[in-house]
Amino acid sequence: MKLIISNVSGVPIYEQIKQQVKSAILSGVLQEEEALPSLRTLAKDLKISVLTVTRAYTELEEEGFVKNVQGRGCFVMGRGSELIREQLICKVESGLSEAIDAAQMADLSPQELHHLLDILWEGKKNG
């Protein structure tokens, strides 16, 4: 797993770790039952505070992505990637319903909205 900490992003370091671990789980780089880097080793490697890593791992555990086994380390939960998917689908739903609201105000037909979505999708896909 790649973990890179930015000093200028303004995002707190523990948040950066969380986000990167989450995306690694989602993309399958981190598999179920796989161990996260040890807390203290990660702190050493990134030259950051142990407490910062602790916070990131604790919050990941609270959110149900990883499981902390006392004395053995942190492991990716089986339903971790599902959970993230669920979260993402929720996000898609809320985004889409917002789009539908706007479409109704603009008097767009569902077909036109579909069409719009297709165009945007293609556009994104092609960069």
Added chain:
Amino acid sequence: MNDTLKAARLDFALIKPYMKNICFTMALPVAIAAINRSLMTGVSFAMCLIAMTAGYPFSVSEKSGMDRLYGILPISKKHLVFGRYLYTCSTGLLAFLFSMIVHPLVLRALGEIIQPAEIYLAAVLGVFMFTLYTVFQLPGYYRFGFINGKIFMYIPVVGFLAVILFLSKLVGTSNPIFVSLIGNPIISVIAVLLVCIIAYLLSVIMSIKIVRRKEI
């Protein structure tokens, strides 16, 4: 290893770079003894010179700011002081042995006949001079630092001159007490050693008190 020994070893490590100088100064009294044709003068001069080097560890440790190292080491202040006294006495002992062996040999080579009484007197005087010089110096360095504490080195100089004067008069007048002292080596050795031991005890106690109170 005993803590006092460790501290003394640290002091020897401190003066290691100056060891040559110290050894070299031991050559001068040999010349003095030869010129004056007197064992007593040679030995007591040697003991005074070596006593003057008692300030070396203070000087070196001050120059290098080593108080901070003493602050880290797992050793009590008391043992550091003991160690320094042990170091000082060891240098004294080495100088004593050296002069008591070399000086008579040189004088003999020059054709002098040395009386046993003279050897005896030289030894007692040497030990006494060394004690006199060091017991004031060490607490002085602990209290006032190397530069200012140096004054304490000169306190006994006055005493030294007085003692020499006193002794030379005694030798001349063949004072009964003196004669009995010379005549009874055991009593005189005990008397001088006792004075030296008491002086060192007081000096050590004083130094420990000073060091304990001192803030680095």
Added chain:
Amino acid sequence: MDNFLEVSNLSKSFPGFQLQNISFSLPKGYIMGLIGPNGSGKTTTIKLILNMLKRDHGEIKIMGLDNITDEIEAKANVGVVYDANCFCDEWTVAQAETAVSIFYKNWDKNRFSELLKRFHIAPTKKVKELSKGMQMKLMIACAFSYDAKLLILDEPTSGLDPVSRDELLKILSEYIEDGEHSVLFSTHITGDLERAADYITYINYGNLFFSGCKDEFVELFRIVKGGRDELTLNLSGKLIGIRSFSTGFEALIRSEDWKLFRHLDVEPATIDDIVVFTNQEGDRDE
């Protein structure tokens, strides 16, 4: 024994300076930064911990041992790194080892020579000929050779180039990696601590300003920036420290007040910001 260092209600008076009621504790396995401007009492605190100064009040425990009654035992577990060489100038590195190693029962000769190799220090070199960074590393090598559990560094980074400072941080993070060692690190160059420190103890002119988690410390404050006319009387009362200039101002506020400044530019504060702005207040009070 969870705390490797516990300082409670520590006080010490000098003519013209007082260290008052300093309390903090450093848990096993973490790095604590001791910060504050020059003359704020960092070195005094460290000297009190090492019993080089006599405290007036309070208590200090090193790995559960009293720093005065159990001084020898406690010090056998403590390593110290000063801002400059504390060995005899004339010693070579090897002589320094001989002199110091006799005081530690568990001195590991092999480890020392390994560390010298790693730090590129030649044993034959005279101590005074080493660069500042090398002298610092020599002191670290000594502390590691008797496996000091608590490492105390007094302004180790002043006068060090950025490469050496980075190396030091690397060494320290490795040192605490096993969770069995702790570091107390005094510095006025707070950038060094921004990432690596777990805890911060901030002493300001002899008074304890804060002691706790670094993240918590940093999150207590925000920096706000704006034009001079945007600073109403009401708002200026909420500022901890301010720097104003012809085109605007920059100030430190408590995080809880940030909503009052919502219309302005509010950013996270760095440790440096906090130290600089809180010291302005000190000047204003005098």
